[in-house]
Amino acid sequence: MTTGVRRRMGVEERRQQLIAVALELFSHRSPDEVSIDEIAGAAGISRPLVYHYFPGKRSLYEAALRKAAVDLAARFEEPREGPLGARLLRVMGRFFDFVDQHGPGFAALMRGGPAVGSSATNALINSVRQAAYEQILAHLGIDEPSARLQLVVRSWVSLAESTALLWLDGRRVPRAELELQLVHDFAALAAVSAAYDEGMAGVLRGMLAEEPADGPFGDLVSRLVGLKLAPVHGS
DSSP states (O other), X not given: OOOSOOOOOOHHHHHHHHHHHHHHHHTTSOGGGOOHHHHHHHHTSOHHHHHHHSSSXXXXXXXXXXXXXXXXXXXXXOOSOSOHHHHHHXXXXXXXXXXXXXXXXXXXXXXXXXXXXXXXXXXXXXXXXHHHHHHHHHHHTOSSOOHHHHHHHHHHHHHHHHHHHHHHTTOOSOHHHHHHHHHHHHHHHHHHHHTTOHHHHHHHHHHHTTOOTTSHHHHHHHHHHHOOOOOOOOO
């Protein structure tokens, strides 16, 4: 039973409450569809009081996106222990946990939403991509990546992002399959690059050196071997 007495919050505590409320609303609907009145009502305060803490909806929106970006970037962190394929699969599981729980908010973060064109919003998006890129290089144990490896890792990060956005539009492919497919995609991108560059071939050999037969990379090999492809005929 409530007493009707509201505890007074400090400035930072109230700001964090409003950010959390906005994030929750953005998780279920596009930020374009959420009004300041709704945010104020969900926080249990008046509309003018929201403006006391944030000068406008855009300011609150960017603060909410900043918090979401920090959370999303942290999903790529993983102890450097065990086979790489299993590590990447756990990363993809946490990544899709975020996407699943914060669908509209994730889409708004990666597409820009009402703050599209804002340098602050673009910086947030780039910070998530850069954090993911750096984490993958750390998993590979490489401090100074070659141009080809940079291309592979950045292409894979972009692929994970675009795959998640497409998946949100109807969720027509089972999530677990997409998580595994993205791990396979990373190996495939590395393998294709290795066919052109000895340095990348060395990276690929390192990736596969300690992979168990029943791991994600071993699973990819089994699937490829099981395919019955027609031979390619020369002209």
